[in-house]
Amino acid sequence: RKEVEQDPGPFNVPEGATVAFNCTYSNSASQSFFWYRQDCRKEPKLLMSVYSSGNEDGRFTAQLNRASQYISLLIRDSKLSDSATYLCVVPEEGASKIIFGSGTRLSIRP
Amino acid sequence: DVKVTQSSRYLVKRTGEKVFLECVQDMDHENMFWYRQDPGLGLRLIYFSYDVKMKEKGDIPEGYSVSREKKERFSLILESASTNQTSMYLCASRVVGGSYEQYFGPGTRLTVT
Numbered sequence: 062r063k064e065v066e067q068d069p070g071p072f073n074v075p076e077g078a079t080v081a082f083n084c085t086y087s088n089s090a091s092q093s094f095f096w097y098r099q100d101c102r103k104e105p106k107l108l109m110s111v112y113s114s115g116n117e118d119g120r121f122t123a124q125l126n127r128a129s130q131y132i133s134l135l136i137r138d139s140k141l142s143d144s145a146t147y148l149c150v151v152p153e154e155g156a157s158k159i160i161f162g163s164g165t166r167l168s169i170r171p
Numbered sequence: 172d173v174k175v176t177q178s179s180r181y182l183v184k185r186t187g188e189k190v191f192l193e194c195v196q197d198m199d200h201e202n203m204f205w206y207r208q209d210p211g212l213g214l215r216l217i218y219f220s221y222d223v224k225m226k227e228k229g230d231i232p233e234g235y236s237v238s239r240e241k242k243e244r245f246s247l248i249l250e251s252a253s254t255n256q257t258s259m260y261l262c263a264s265r266v267v268g269g270s271y272e273q274y275f276g277p278g279t280r281l282t283v284t
Contacts, residue, residue: 069211093271104261104275105214148213152271158229159204159265159273163213 064088065151067162074139075170081135082165084149094132095150096123099164105148109134136167144169174198175276177262183282190249192279194262202265203245204273205229205237207258214261220245221267252283 066085074080086094093112097105109116111132115124122135136143149162178193196203201222206214206229216229218237226237234256238246245264249256259280263273 095271104277105273106275107272110272150273158216158219159271161206161214163211 065149065160065162067147067149067165069163069165071166071168073168073170076139076141078139078169079135079137080139080167081133082147082167083131083133084162084165085129085131086149086151086160087130088151088153089127089130091151091153093152094123094125095152096121096132096134097148097150097161099146099148101145105161108147139167139169141169141171143167175262175264175274177260177276177279179279180277181280181282183284184249184252185284186253188249188252188283190252190281190283192247192249192260192262192281194245194247194264194276195243196245196264196274196276197243198264198266198274199242200264200274201242201267203239204263204265205235205245205247206261206263207231207256208261208278209258217247252281254283257281257283 096108098108099105109123111123120137124133146164148164152159175196204219205217220226220239236248261278262276265273
């Protein structure tokens with residue numbers, strides 16, 4: 062099993078829709094989790110951090126399910142500008158190593 | 172505002188050449204990382220550095236070496252470039268004891284012909 066696994070997509074949804082995708086992780090000791098956003102031909106940038114059960118920032122909600130070892134990202138009222146690849150990131154606690162998922166591609170159509 | 176810069180955005184090299192990719196960060200971060208990113212494979216860690224002169228192999232170190240002589244600079248070296256090293260190379264830095272957030276440079280797209 063991969064350490065961090067994501068559905069690669071692509072998810073193709075209309076503007077205004079709600080979309081959600083999951084990320085599963087294998088290390089049950091992991092305590093912190095991140096969603097990064099990567100635009101085409103650009104570097105990844107931090108979108109949200111998740112340290113406990115979840116986090117909400119405007120239209121974006123990240124949730125953590127420790128029992129099933131997955132985190133999810135929910136985007137409400139999606140905008141064209143949300144089109145990007147979303148990377149799930151799980152650091153190894155106490156270590157410098159950070160595991161990236163291979164990303165979920167999201168495309169919002171008008 | 173954290174800034175991570177990489178020496179080149181695009182680079183074309185010939186097979187067998189020695190290639191240097193430079194990364195500089197201006198926030199006094201202890202940890203620095205080199206990744207390569209390929210379609211369908213995501214970001215794969217090549218090497219990381221805990222601090223000056225300290226390095227550790229990542230998941231795919233073969234064919235690469237690194238150098239960290241100064242805190243702000245982390246260099247990736249391809250000793251003898253091969254076509255399968257054609258990729259996007261991303262450098263990142265992170266402060267120890269912080270939020271684990273990594274700050275990325277803009278990337279270097281390397282083509283080996």
